[in-house]
Amino acid sequence: MKILERLPRENGRDYALRVIKDNIIHLNLEPGSQISENELSAELGLSRTPVREALIELSKVRIIEIQPQKRSVVALIDYDLVEESRFMRNVLECAVVDLVCEMAGPEDVERLRENIRLQKFYWDNFNPDQLWTLDDHFHQMLFEIARKSQVFALMQNISIHFDRVRNMALFSVKDPKIVQDHESMTESIACRDPVKTRELMEVHLSRYRIDAVVIRKAYPQYFKN
Amino acid sequence: MKILERLPRENGRDYALRVIKDNIIHLNLEPGSQISENELSAELGLSRTPVREALIELSKVRIIEIQPQKRSVVALIDYDLVEESRFMRNVLECAVVDLVCEMAGPEDVERLRENIRLQKFYWDNFNPDQLWTLDDHFHQMLFEIARKSQVFALMQNISIHFDRVRNMALFSVKDPKIVQDHESMTESIACRDPVKTRELMEVHLSRYRIDAVVIRKAYPQYFKN
DNA sequence: GCCTCTAAACTTGTATGCTAGTTTAAGATG
DNA sequence: CATCTTAAACTAGCATACAAGTTTAGAGGC
Numbered sequence: 275m276k277i278l279e280r281l282p283r284e285n286g287r288d289y290a291l292r293v294i295k296d297n298i299i300h301l302n303l304e305p306g307s308q309i310s311e312n313e314l315s316a317e318l319g320l321s322r323t324p325v326r327e328a329l330i331e332l333s334k335v336r337i338i339e340i341q342p343q344k345r346s347v348v349a350l351i352d353y354d355l356v357e358e359s360r361f362m363r364n365v366l367e368c369a370v371v372d373l374v375c376e377m378a379g380p381e382d383v384e385r386l387r388e389n390i391r392l393q394k395f396y397w398d399n400f401n402p403d404q405l406w407t408l409d410d411h412f413h414q415m416l417f418e419i420a421r422k423s424q425v426f427a428l429m430q431n432i433s434i435h436f437d438r439v440r441n442m443a444l445f446s447v448k449d450p451k452i453v454q455d456h457e458s459m460t461e462s463i464a465c466r467d468p469v470k471t472r473e474l475m476e477v478h479l480s481r482y483r484i485d486a487v488v489i490r491k492a493y494p495q496y497f498k499n
Numbered sequence: 500m501k502i503l504e505r506l507p508r509e510n511g512r513d514y515a516l517r518v519i520k521d522n523i524i525h526l527n528l529e530p531g532s533q534i535s536e537n538e539l540s541a542e543l544g545l546s547r548t549p550v551r552e553a554l555i556e557l558s559k560v561r562i563i564e565i566q567p568q569k570r571s572v573v574a575l576i577d578y579d580l581v582e583e584s585r586f587m588r589n590v591l592e593c594a595v596v597d598l599v600c601e602m603a604g605p606e607d608v609e610r611l612r613e614n615i616r617l618q619k620f621y622w623d624n625f626n627p628d629q630l631w632t633l634d635d636h637f638h639q640m641l642f643e644i645a646r647k648s649q650v651f652a653l654m655q656n657i658s659i660h661f662d663r664v665r666n667m668a669l670f671s672v673k674d675p676k677i678v679q680d681h682e683s684m685t686e687s688i689a690c691r692d693p694v695k696t697r698e699l700m701e702v703h704l705s706r707y708r709i710d711a712v713v714i715r716k717a718y719p720q721y722f723k724n
Numbered sequence: 725g726c727c728t729c730t731a732a733a734c735t736t737g738t739a740t741g742c743t744a745g746t747t748t749a750a751g752a753t754g
Numbered sequence: 755c756a757t758c759t760t761a762a763a764c765t766a767g768c769a770t771a772c773a774a775g776t777t778t779a780g781a782g783g784c
Contacts, residue, residue, distance in 0.1 A: 336649065361647060565736075569777080
């Protein structure tokens, strides 16, 4: 497992949560593998308590399966859950971009464009991690503009299923259309065209569904069904 | 605080969570009031650990505010959050009823109708608690029919903000239209009319927004802004 | 009376020990 | 050798002690 640096005033639970999530998404904690509170706490330099609290939270979104008094395992990729997560994103993001087209001011559009510029830069210089972060920020900005931050936060919880697959896609498919999607959406937001933006978002999010076939072939042992 | 009965094989954390949530919704734990891990654990006959785990979960949806090393308080009613919660329900439920109109079989429609019959019964016999439970079940059934159970579970987390207000509405407004809404939706689902069903859902959910004005006058001290 | 400091009494965060249940593996028995 | 028994070594759930930080109350000085 890859141990990240602990942030300045971050408490143990949030630190554990951040590290564990990161390692699940990047497959350092493999789907189906057993995880141990003792082992994790030793690696993280914490006691069992904060680690346990983090694991409980992850079990709520079914990315970790706690079998009482038996074991805890990283959930296999359950494509029904990935699909639920995609459905949730699709529906919520499409509704949000409608609001964004109404609510976005010029400075909001400029922030989005700045994000796109950086995405292009990191695409040209092949930096998937940064690209990944910027993608997240882009979508988060949309929710902030629409004043739906808490909805975004909740959506992200289940999105880990989606993210795990998306992360595999970034390496196994490497679709340049993703950055283009973001750019097109930004410009149609600038034009305050909700119909066009919504269409673009649907296409954008559907790419991950298409990619799944490829991923499944690359990592069949990680899939539940 | 009202202490509920502990279920057969329910663990301490889930028990604490269930009791605390119930008391928040029914205002036995008043908005703005301080809560103590020690006090709660004593009342529930548990140690701090499971109670604390429950509080952490509730803090994730901002219904409880944990101030590190200071105190924990039941959040005041933040109408922005209620609105986010309503937005989320609205968007997701409308998308779900579209699917339901496609996916519902005759036995699903019959289950919905049976629910309506019970709602009418408990309306006539004035049993708000049962009515409340049946309302929840009705919406849950819609998500189950559309195979989006996990989305429903997540939505319920934030819905506690909405539910707290909705509960106040049941007593201060007592709108008979709610049961009628459910019945109309069920029949338009039976007719597989997604447009009509979606319209009905929008109207149905918007009732709670309208009620808020009344509630705010009845309980001004519970509101944040 | 009114500040200022200090110590005690809180709060949540973390560590650790114990309990209850499951798995594993060694050993006894046929 | 195969199978059953049993004990040890795991697991997660829970209880409790302690650490770190905040608030409160009161003593002391002015």
